[in-house]
Amino acid sequence: MPTRIRLLNGAFALVEDPFTTVDDDTAIPPGDVIISLTRFQAEGERLLAECRKVGVRLESHEEVEALTYDLPRLAVVALVFPKFLDGRAYTYARLLRERFGFKGEVRAVGDVLREEAGYMLRCGFDAFVPADGSTPEDWDRATHRFRHVYQRSVDGRSPAYVERGE
Amino acid sequence: MRALTANRLTDGEVVFWKQGQWVERFADAELFAPDDAEAEAAEAHAKNQITLVVEPYLIDLMESEGLWAPVSYRERIRALGPTNLNHGKQEEGGAFVEALLHASGAARSKGRVDLIRRK
Amino acid sequence: MYQYDTLDKEFLADRSAEFRGQVARRLAGELNEDQFKRLRLMNGLYLQLHAYMLRVAIPYGSLNPTQLRKLAWIARTYDKGYGHFTTRTNLQLHWIKLADAPDIMDHLVSVDMHAIQTSGNCIRNVSADPYAGATAEEIDDPRVWAEAIRQWSTVHPEFTFLARKFKIAVTASPKDRTAAKTHDIGLHLKRARDGSLGFEVMVGGGLGRMPHIAPTIREFLPANRLLSYLEAILRIYNRQGRRDNIHKARIKIVVASLGVEEFARQVEAEWEKIGTAPDLPDTELARIRGAFAPKTFEILPAVSEALEAARAAEPAFARFARNNLKPHKQPGYGIVEVSLKAIGETPGDATSEQMEAVADLAERYGQNDIRVTHEQNLVLPHVKLDDAPAVWKALAAVGLATPNMNLVSDIIACPGLDYCALANARAISVAQNIAAKFADQDRAELVGELKIKISGCINACGHHHVGHIGILGVDKKGEEFYQLTLGGSGAEDAAVGQALGPALPYDRVAGAVDTLVDVYLRERKDGERFLDTFRRTGVAPFKEAVYADAN
Ligand code: SF4
Numbered sequence: 107m108p109t110r111i112r113l114l115n116g117a118f119a120l121v122e123d124p125f126t127t128v129d130d131d132t133a134i135p136p137g138d139v140i141i142s143l144t145r146f147q148a149e150g151e152r153l154l155a156e157c158r159k160v161g162v163r164l165e166s167h168e169e170v171e172a173l174t175y176d177l178p179r180l181a182v183v184a185l186v187f188p189k190f191l192d193g194r195a196y197t198y199a200r201l202l203r204e205r206f207g208f209k210g211e212v213r214a215v216g217d218v219l220r221e222e223a224g225y226m227l228r229c230g231f232d233a234f235v236p237a238d239g240s241t242p243e244d245w246d247r248a249t250h251r252f253r254h255v256y257q258r259s260v261d262g263r264s265p266a267y268v269e270r271g272e
Numbered sequence: 273m274r275a276l277t278a279n280r281l282t283d284g285e286v287v288f289w290k291q292g293q294w295v296e297r298f299a300d301a302e303l304f305a306p307d308d309a310e311a312e313a314a315e316a317h318a319k320n321q322i323t324l325v326v327e328p329y330l331i332d333l334m335e336s337e338g339l340w341a342p343v344s345y346r347e348r349i350r351a352l353g354p355t356n357l358n359h360g361k362q363e364e365g366g367a368f369v370e371a372l373l374h375a376s377g378a379a380r381s382k383g384r385v386d387l388i389r390r391k
Numbered sequence: 392m393y394q395y396d397t398l399d400k401e402f403l404a405d406r407s408a409e410f411r412g413q414v415a416r417r418l419a420g421e422l423n424e425d426q427f428k429r430l431r432l433m434n435g436l437y438l439q440l441h442a443y444m445l446r447v448a449i450p451y452g453s454l455n456p457t458q459l460r461k462l463a464w465i466a467r468t469y470d471k472g473y474g475h476f477t478t479r480t481n482l483q484l485h486w487i488k489l490a491d492a493p494d495i496m497d498h499l500v501s502v503d504m505h506a507i508q509t510s511g512n513c514i515r516n517v518s519a520d521p522y523a524g525a526t527a528e529e530i531d532d533p534r535v536w537a538e539a540i541r542q543w544s545t546v547h548p549e550f551t552f553l554a555r556k557f558k559i560a561v562t563a564s565p566k567d568r569t570a571a572k573t574h575d576i577g578l579h580l581k582r583a584r585d586g587s588l589g590f591e592v593m594v595g596g597g598l599g600r601m602p603h604i605a606p607t608i609r610e611f612l613p614a615n616r617l618l619s620y621l622e623a624i625l626r627i628y629n630r631q632g633r634r635d636n637i638h639k640a641r642i643k644i645v646v647a648s649l650g651v652e653e654f655a656r657q658v659e660a661e662w663e664k665i666g667t668a669p670d671l672p673d674t675e676l677a678r679i680r681g682a683f684a685p686k687t688f689e690i691l692p693a694v695s696e697a698l699e700a701a702r703a704a705e706p707a708f709a710r711f712a713r714n715n716l717k718p719h720k721q722p723g724y725g726i727v728e729v730s731l732k733a734i735g736e737t738p739g740d741a742t743s744e745q746m747e748a749v750a751d752l753a754e755r756y757g758q759n760d761i762r763v764t765h766e767q768n769l770v771l772p773h774v775k776l777d778d779a780p781a782v783w784k785a786l787a788a789v790g791l792a793t794p795n796m797n798l799v800s801d802i803i804a805c806p807g808l809d810y811c812a813l814a815n816a817r818a819i820s821v822a823q824n825i826a827a828k829f830a831d832q833d834r835a836e837l838v839g840e841l842k843i844k845i846s847g848c849i850n851a852c853g854h855h856h857v858g859h860i861g862i863l864g865v866d867k868k869g870e871e872f873y874q875l876t877l878g879g880s881g882a883e884d885a886a887v888g889q890a891l892g893p894a895l896p897y898d899r900v901a902g903a904v905d906t907l908v909d910v911y912l913r914e915r916k917d918g919e920r921f922l923d924t925f926r927r928t929g930v931a932p933f934k935e936a937v938y939a940d941a942n
Contacts, residue, residue: 166634191429191512193552197629200549205664221430228548252405254398256542259549266398266542267675282418283488284442323420326438344869346808350440354809356737356819359471360441 110213111242113232118242118249125161125182127215140184143168146176154179163215170198170206177208185231187216196229203230203260223248230260273340275301276314277350278328286350286361287325289314294325297361298351299368303333303340334375339368341375348372392455392760393538393682395503402545403500406507410434411493418490433513435481435506436492439812443487446509447499451519451537451561452480452763456750459761461502463746469495474746476731476739478803478854479558480518480763481509485810507545512553514544514625518560520568521762524683525772527720528564530582532683536590536617537561539671539679543618550625554632555640557625558597570765570881572596572605573857575642576624581611588614594624594654595646598851602887603643608655616662618670623662627654686758686773691723695776701783707794710832711783714794716776725776727757729769729786730793730801734830737819738804739767741791748789756782765854765881766803766842768796799841799908800826803854807847807864808871814847816864816871816897821845824901829908838908841921842880857881859922860904861888871897877907877933878925892934903937910936 112121127140134141134153140161141149153160161182162173173183183202185195195214202208213233214226220240227249234245255263264272275298276289287294288301295301304311311330318328332343342348352372353360362369395403410430417427431437435446447462454462462482466474469491475483487495499505508515519537523529540559544550550557560569563580571577577593589611596605612620628642631649646654702709717726729749731739741749749769753761756778762770769791774782786792795801802825805811807818822845829835844858855861861876872894879888895903908921910933915924925933 191552192634193512193550194630194634196549196552197626222552224546225548225551251409252402252546254402254405255548256402256545257547266402267671269398270396270678271672271674279438279442282490284438286441322423323418326424345871346440346814349808353441354819355817356809356823 111234111236111240111245112211113227113234118245120242125159127163127184138181140182143172147172150176161211161213164195164198166192166194170201174206177202177206177210180208180210182211182213182233183208184213184215187214187218187222190217190219190222196225199226199229199231200260220244220248224251228255228259228261228263273333274304274306274308274311274330275333275340275342276304276311276318276328276330277301277347278318278325281322281324281326284326289318289328297364297368298342298372299366304330336375337367337371339371341372348375392453393534393679400500400503403503403505406434406505406546407493407496407500410496414489414493429511431492432510433508434492434496435509436487436489437510437812439485439810440808441810442485443489443492444810445484445487445492445495445506446477447482447484447504447506448509448516449480449482449504449763450541451517451523451534452521452765453519453534454761454763455759456754456761458502458504459746459750459753461498461504463743463750465495465498466746467743473740473742475737475806476741476763476767476769478765478767478805478852479509479516480521480765481516482763483806485806508551510556511551512555512557513551514540514547514553514557514559517541517544518558518569518574518765520562520564521764521770522564522568522717522726522772523762524685524760525719525724525726526564527718528566530563530580531588532680533561533563533578533580534683535676535680536578536580536614538682539618539676540621543621550629553625553629554634555637555642557628557642559621565883567881567883567885568764570854570857570885572883572885573598573602573854573881574605576621577605578617580614583611590614590617592620592624594658595643595651596885597641597643598854598856599641600638600849601643602851602856603647604885604887605643606646606651608646608651608658615669615671615676619665620658620662623658623665626661627657686760688721688724688773689775691721691775691777693722695723695779697777698779701780705780707787708780708783710836711792711794712779714796714798714836715792716779719773721773723776725774725779727771727774727779727782727786728764728796729771729791730795731768731791732795732801732826733790733793734800734826735823736790738802738822741769745789745791748785748791752782752785766801768801794832795835797840797842798835799829799838799843799904800835801842802826803842803844803858805846805853807845807853811847813850814864815849815866816847816873818845818847818853818862818864821862821864821873821897821900825904828901828905838912839920841908841911843904844879844881854881855879856887857885858888859920859925860907862900865894867894873897873900875900875903875907875937877930878922880922884922889930891930892938895937906936907933 125138138159146162159181163184290302333340352362413430416422437444470484470486517540519533558574559576560571560574561578562569573596579591592609593605633639715728757771758773802822804818804822808814842859844854845862846853846855847864855863857879863874874894875891876888
C-alpha cells in the first residue's frame with residue numbers, strides 16, 4: 107500500500123493511502139480513486155453515484171476554478187508539481203482553502219521536496235507524497251524552522267505585524 | 273590538445289585534472305590528444321566526484337608561444353583570473369601565464385556551453 | 392533608519408541556521424550539485440568563473456556605518472578585500488569559499504543583514520530612491536513602503552517559485568532615480584487632493600531579451616492597500632507567467648500579451664476578491680514610519696560660508712561641489728554623491744578601506760546614513776554644507792572623490808566575462824577604456840549628462856537598453872563584440888535605446904563612443920543633453936560617423 111505524509115492536528119505521520127491514483131488509460135478499480143480533471147469531467151458523476159470517495163488530480167496548467175462547483179463532493183484535490191520550481195500549485199492550494207472553502211485533503215504530488223515543506227504548509231496543503239525520500243520527522247523539522255512569518259496565510263499563523271502588537 | 277577542468281566544491285577554485293588529481297595551475301594540467309579516449313574517461317570519472325568538484329568538462333587548447341592555451345577567451349580568463357585586477361592566478365607570472373595572455377584568436381569551446389547551463 | 396527588532400533578528404538567525412545545514416549536507420555528499428544549487432541560490436550564493444559569489448541584499452539600498460564596516464571586514468577576511476555594488480543596490484563578493492559561507496551568513500546576521508532572495512524566481516531585493524528622506528522633491532518617504540514590501544515579500548509562501556525573477560522599485564519624486572519603469576512593478580508615491588497617499592502602479596517593465604517600459608495600470612492606489620494589490624498582481628503572474636520559455640517568462644510578457652487594459656482588469660477583479668481591509672494595522676505602519684522619521688536637522692543658513700570659501704580657494708573642490716553635491720530639503724545641508732567610478736577603476740567596486748572610510752564619514756558628518764544607488768555609487772544623504780569640504784578631503788584621500796556624477800565616465804557596468812558565468816564579453820574593461828578617453832574633467836563637464844550602461848550579455852544587469860549610450864557584449868565565434876544602442880533612458884522619460892548598427896569589435900568600442908560624443912557636440916543646440924540631441928536628430932548622423940570611421 108503506498109503511503110503519504112499526512113498532517114493531522116498539527117502532527118506529521120506516515121499514513122496509508124486509501125486512494126488509488128488512476129491514470130487516464132487504466133480501467134477504474136473498485137474503491138476510492140484519484141483521477142485527472144479530464145476524466146473527472148467525463149466520469150465523475152457516475153463514480154460519485156457509486157458511493158465511493160473521489161479525488162481529482164490537477165495539473166499545474168489547469169484552472170482550479172474548474173472544480174469550484176464539485177468541491178463539496180470531492181475528498182481530495184491532488185495538486186501536481188511537475189518540477190519544484192513550478193509554483194502555481196501554491197496559489198491553487200491557497201485559493202482552494204481561502205476562497206472556495208475546501209475542507210478535504212489538499213495533497214502535494216510530483217516533485218515534492220522537504221525544502222518546500224514550509225511554503226506548502228502555509229498555503230494549505232495537508233498531505234504530501236515526497237519525491238526525496240523525506241520522512242515525517244524531516245517535514246516536522248522543516249515546518250518548524252522559522253519562529254516567525256511575515257504574511258498572513260492559510261495556516262493561521264500570526265504574521266510579524268500581529269505578533270508585534272501582542 | 274585538450275584539458276579537463278572544473279571548479280572545486282569547497283572553495284570554487286578553478287582546477288585542472290592531472291593524472292587523477294586536481295591541480296590549481298593550468299600549467300600543470302594533463303594534456304589529452306584530441307582523439308585520446310582517456311579524456312572522456314577522466315571526465316566521466318570526475319563527474320562522480322561530487323564531493324570534490326562541480327561540473328567538470330573538457331576544454332580545447334591551442335598552441336601559443338610554444339606552449340598551450342585554452343581556445344576560448346572565457347577559459348583563458350578562468351585559467352588566469354579577471355582582466356581588471358591582477359589578483360587571480362595570473363599573479364604568479366611566468367611563461368605559461370604569458371602564453372595565455374598572448375594567445376590570439378578565440379573560439380567557442382564545448383566547456384562554455386556546459387557552464388552556461390550551470391546557473 | 393529601520394531597526395530590526397527581535398522578530399526580524401530571530402527570523403534571520405533561523406534562516407542562517409537552515410543554510411548552514413544545507414551546506415553541511417552538500418559537503419557531506421548528501422545533496423548533489425543540482426539539489427544544492429537551488430538552495431544556495433535562494434541565499435544569493437552563485438558559482439561563477441573563479442569562485443563562489445555571494446550577493447548580499449541591501450534592502451532599498453540603505454546601510455548604516457556598522458553594516459558597511461561589517462561588509463568591509465567580511466570582504467577583507469573572506470574575500471580579496473573588495474566588493475562590487477550592483478544595479479540592484481546589492482553587494483557582490485566575488486571570491487567566496489563555500490566552506491566559509493555559513494560563517495559569513497552569521498556575520499551578516501549579526502548586523503541585521505542577509506542574502507535572502509537575491510537570486511531565484513522570487514521577489515528580489517526591493518529598491519527605492521537613494522535620496523529618500525533627503526530630497527525636497529519627494530511627497531513622502533518611500534522607504535516606509537519599501538520596508539513594508541521587504542517584510543511582506545520575505546519567504547512569501549505563495550510567491551517564491553514564480554515563473555521568473557520579480558523586481559519592485561518605490562519612488563516618491565518626480566525625478567526617478569530608481570529606474571522604476573524598468574521594473575516588474577514600479578511604484579510612484581503620490582498625494583491626492585484630499586491629502587491622502589497613494590501609488591501610481593506601473594507593471595511589466597523589464598530589461599533583458601525583449602525590453603519593456605512599464606505601462607501604468609492604476610493611477611492612484613490607496614497606500615495602505617498596496618500589499619493586497621501586489622498580492623493580486625503576483626497571483627495573476629504566478630498563474631499566467633510562462634513556464635515553457637525562460638525568455639518569455641517575465642511579467643512583461645503577460646502584460647504585453649493580455650494588453651494593458653485586460654491585465655489591469657484582471658488585477659482589479661482579483662484584488663476585489665481579496666477584500667477591502669487595510670493591509671497593515673495602523674500601529675505597524677506607525678512603527679515603520681517612526682523608524683524613518685525625519686532626522687533632527689540644525690537650523691542653518693541656506694548658504695554656507697565655509698563651503699563658499701573652499702569653493703573659491705580650491706578649484707578641485709569647486710568641481711566636486713558642482714557635480715557631486717546635490718540639494719537637500721533642509722537649508723544648510725547637502726546630499727553628497729560618492730563616486731565609485733574613479734577613472735581606470737572597476738565601476739561599482741569598493742575596497743574594504745574605502746567602505747570603512749565612507750562608514751567613518753557617515754558617522755562623523757552624515758547622521759549614520761549611507762545609500763547605494765542603482766547607478767553603482769554611494770550617497771551620504773545628510774551632510775552639512777559646512778562639512779562638505781572636509782568630507783571631500785577625506786573621500787579624495789581614498790580615491791572616492793571623482794567629480795563625475797551623471798557624466799560620461801559615470802558608467803554602469805556589470806561584472807561581465809571577468810567574473811560572470813553567463814557573460815559573452817567583458818564589460819569592466821570596456822568601461823575603463825571609455826572612462827580613460829574622458830579623464831579630462833573639463834571635457835567631461837563640457838559633454839554634460841551622458842549615461843553609458845554596459846552589460847556583458849543579454850541579461851542586461853548593466854541596464855544597457857536604457858543607457859543614453861547602451862553597450863551590449865555579444866559573442867561572435869568566441870570573440871568579444873559589442874552592440875551599441877542610443878537614446879535609451881531609465882529615468883522618468885524612460886525609453887529603450889535604438890540599435891546603432893552592426894556590432895563592433897572590442898578595441899573599437901571606446902573610439903566609437905568618442906565619435907558619438909563628437910557628433911553630439913557638433914549637433915547639439917543650447918541646453919540639450921546627449922539624449923535630447925539624439926531624440927531630435929535620430930540615429931543617422933551618429934551612425935554615419937561611427938561606421939564612416941570603420942571604412
Ligand atoms: S548582464 Fe550578463 S554578463 Fe553581466 S552580470 Fe548579468 S548575467 Fe552576467
